[in-house]
Amino acid sequence: PRSAMMHRGYLVGFGVWITDQSSIEALYNLGYGKGVLSRSKPLHFSNSKVKYFDRNRTREAFHAKQIATHKNSEVGLEYLQLSAVEAFFIQDNLQNINISRGAPTTCDGGSLIMTTEELWKAWVEMIGLSFISEYCAYCQYRSMGWIVRGGLKYGVDFVLYSKGGPSQTHGELTVSVQFVHSAENAASLTIERFGKLTDIQALSRITETVSKGLLLCFVYTKENIETNDQSLLHPSIMDKIHIKDFILRRWDPTKVRE
Numbered sequence: 714p715r716s717a718m719m720h721r722g723y724l725v726g727f728g729v730w731i732t733d734q735s736s737i738e739a740l741y742n743l744g745y746g747k748g749v750l751s752r753s754k755p756l757h758f759s760n761s762k763v764k765y766f767d768r769n770r771t772r773e774a775f776h777a778k779q780i781a782t783h784k785n786s787e788v789g790l791e792y793l794q795l796s797a798v799e800a801f802f803i804q805d806n807l808q809n810i811n812i813s814r815g816a817p818t819t820c821d822g823g824s825l826i827m828t829t830e831e832l833w834k835a836w837v838e839m840i841g842l843s844f845i846s847e848y849c850a851y852c853q854y855r856s857m858g859w860i861v862r863g864g865l866k867y868g869v870d871f872v873l874y875s876k877g878g879p880s881q882t883h884g885e886l887t888v889s890v891q892f893v894h895s896a897e898n899a900a901s902l903t904i905e906r907f908g909k910l911t912d913i914q915a916l917s918r919i920t921e922t923v924s925k926g927l928l929l930c931f932v933y934t935k936e937n938i939e940t941n942d943q944s945l946l947h948p949s950i951m952d953k954i955h956i957k958d959f960i961l962r963r964w965d966p967t968k969v970r971e
Contacts, residue, residue: 722800722812724827727840729800731793732817744860744878745803746793753879755791792817796863797836797844798851805829805948806852833948845945846892846932847871849954853930854888864888867923868916870930886926886960889916893933917961930958 720736722729731737731746737755740746748755795803803810811826827835836844847870854861854871860878864871864887872884891906907913920927935953944950 718809720803720810722795722810723817724800724812724814724832724835725816727797727836729795729797729812730817731795737791737793740793740795740803744874745799746795747862748791749794750791755793797840798848801829801832801836801848802851802855804832830947834946837946842892842945843890845950845954846890849932849951849956850888850890850930852951853956853958859886867925868919869927872925873928884925886928887920888928888930888958890930890932893931913961917963921963927961928958929961930956932956 718736718739720731720740721733722731731740737746737748741748741754747753750756800810800812804812812832813826850871851861854873858876860874860876862872862874862879862884867887869887870890871888872879873886873888874884875882889906907916917927933955934950935955938945938950938953
């Protein structure tokens with residue numbers, strides 16, 4: 714859904730910071746980003762939230778250290794971190810965010826706003842082909858109505874949640890994205906990121922243990938494109954990309970008996 718509210722973001726490293734509290738709440742409620750001091754939903758908007766951290770313990774919590782760092786900053790106590798694919802999706806599809814380079818404390822009101830083309834080029838140069846493949850996959854599942862979150866802790870690229878997101882429901886599917894350079898390679902279903910079959914079996918076992926399905930997503934181009942092709946640096950490359958996906962399930966002999 715589109716929002717009439719305009720948001721301000723700051724390109725820092727491989728993501729975008731959102732520092733305004735109203736923007737943080739609006740974007741998180743739409744299923745984007747996570748708080749940098751919280752497990753998911755940003756909670757630390759005031760110093761009163763810090764009271765449950767015991768600073769007398771010899772082993773100080775990681776979040777407590779981060780809060781101490783932010784206490785005297787100009788950006789407030791907590792900001793929302795958007796991944797590269799989330800930020801680009803908001804800019805390219807919702808068109809209600811202005812993103813500039815640098816941290817909020819180093820950007821003034823006159824900082825240049827990055828265009829969609831500049832943002833795409835910056836992330837392709839920083840992240841590489843994985844940004845293109847992950848963004849195309851992100852668009853695919855987001856357009857289907859899924860809330861798409863990062864899946865690092867499960868060893869995958871994304872976790873798909875139904876309506877409401879992780880604060881209201883458990884993830885149903887995990888997604889492992891594989892970029893291939895042509896339709897011919899996609900037809901062979903060669904999975905380069907997995908060195909051997911046991912790697913896939915291990916990933917399948919992990920996702921099954923947490924009661925989630927495993928989706929293998931193949932992102933491929935209609936024509937052969939070299940990794941140094943300049944066309945990759947422009948978002949129009951998405952016109953040449955197709956996606957195939959397959960749900961991977963373990964074979965259970967007890968369910969196929971005649």
